[in-house]
Amino acid sequence: MDYRRAVAADAPAMAELFAANHHDALTERERARQGFVQGDLDAEALRSMAVGGSLLVADDDGRLAGLLGLASPKDLPSAPPPVRALLDAQDALEWRGRPLRSTPFLLYGPVVVAADYRGKGVARGLFTAALRAASGRADVMVAFIELANRASWHVHVDGFGMVPLGEFTLGDRAYGVVGASTRPAATPAT
Numbered sequence: 001m002d003y004r005r006a007v008a009a010d011a012p013a014m015a016e017l018f019a020a021n022h023h024d025a026l027t028e029r030e031r032a033r034q035g036f037v038q039g040d041l042d043a044e045a046l047r048s049m050a051v052g053g054s055l056l057v058a059d060d061d062g063r064l065a066g067l068l069g070l071a072s073p074k075d076l077p078s079a080p081p082p083v084r085a086l087l088d089a090q091d092a093l094e095w096r097g098r099p100l101r102s103t104p105f106l107l108y109g110p111v112v113v114a115a116d117y118r119g120k121g122v123a124r125g126l127f128t129a130a131l132r133a134a135s136g137r138a139d140v141m142v143a144f145i146e147l148a149n150r151a152s153w154h155v156h157v158d159g160f161g162m163v164p165l166g167e168f169t170l171g172d173r174a175y176g177v178v179g180a181s182t183r184p185a186a187t188p189a190t
Contacts (some may be wrong), residue, residue, distance in 0.1 A: 011047035035151030
């Protein structure tokens with residue numbers, strides 16, 4: 001598996017993967033079992049993110065096995081509502097006893113793994129690739145996970161050891177915010 005930065009040519013496959021795993025495309029049972037993604041990331045948005053260097057992919061000899069977003073908040077001039085809510089909550093969220101606002105961080109996510117590749121270490125490979133990509137750019141990678149998305153919480157907190165930093169609410173949805181140190185010593189064993 002090749003974990004690399006996404007390129008513009010990956011956009012159609014990334015859009016297909018994102019759409020297949022979107023909250024609205026899945027049954028309640030599928031969402032509970034595998035997790036889900038939300039937002040409006042079509043091929044053009046994903047192409048733009050790839051060109052901007054804020055997407056990583058898992059490439060299995062030309063077949064897209066997964067994708068992961070990794071961006072600086074300052075690179076998101078028109079951040080979607082959940083990202084804006086997280087940024088507005090920075091003073092209430094803490095990383096190692098300090099407000100998140102005072103800590104250099106990158107936004108981690110969304111993360112999507114193709115159905116044929118689940119349970120084969122692709123999510124962990126993307127996580128490890130993100131840690132490498134973030135090292136030297138930020139102290140922490142920060143993700144927000146809708147609390148209803150127990151599968152994602154389990155993978156990131158229980159599996160990868162991301163640390164809960166706090167919560168925020170947007171409308172009727174509650175989100176947990178988690179972080180992972182980008183320092184090499186914090187890289188999980190594979």
